[in-house]
Amino acid sequence: MEQDKLRLRFFFDAGSGTCLWAGNDAARERFDYFVEPDELPLSAPSRERVRALVSRYDESINWDYPPDPSPWSEEESARFSRDARELLDALRVELGPDFEIVDETVR
Numbered sequence: 001m002e003q004d005k006l007r008l009r010f011f012f013d014a015g016s017g018t019c020l021w022a023g024n025d026a027a028r029e030r031f032d033y034f035v036e037p038d039e040l041p042l043s044a045p046s047r048e049r050v051r052a053l054v055s056r057y058d059e060s061i062n063w064d065y066p067p068d069p070s071p072w073s074e075e076e077s078a079r080f081s082r083d084a085r086e087l088l089d090a091l092r093v094e095l096g097p098d099f100e101i102v103d104e105t106v107r
Contacts, residue, residue, distance in 0.1 A: 005097075008035060010088050011104040012057040014066070019054050019084075020091075023102055046094055053087055056080060081105075 007023035020035040022028040031039055037047040057080065062068040070077065084105060092101050 005100045006030060007100045007102060008095075009104050010091070010101050011106070012054065012084070014058055014061045017054060019050060019057070019087075020101075023100075040095065042091070042094055046090065049087060049090070053080075053083060056083075 004026065005024075006027040008027060009021040009023040010019055011021070012019050016034070018034055018036065020037070020040070022031050022033050022035060027035070037050040040047075042050075060070045060072050060077070060080065062071055072080070088101060088103055088105075092099075095101065
């Protein structure tokens with residue numbers, strides 16, 4: 001049943017440590033709001049891939065003055081966006097039909 005799916009929101013928030021957030025009541029009941037990769041039925045390489053990309057995203061912020069523009073070049077920003085899309089696709093495949101992952105990344 002569609003309503004039984006666990007909906008996850010996919011977006012990056014600097015310093016949060018995750019890119020996955022509960023997106024419906026079923027997901028909030030199971031995970032609370034913040035979804036740790038270790039709480040999901042993911043392979044170890046996929047969990048590490050999530051952590052690595054989240055860590056990379058944190059490098060896109062000037063932590064001395066976060067409102068400043070990103071220190072990333074256009075190429076690095078494009079590379080990250082591509083890698084994030086690939087991760088999202090991989091997560092959707094690995095988590096399967098019990099999960100719905102909504103892409104809320106800012107483009």
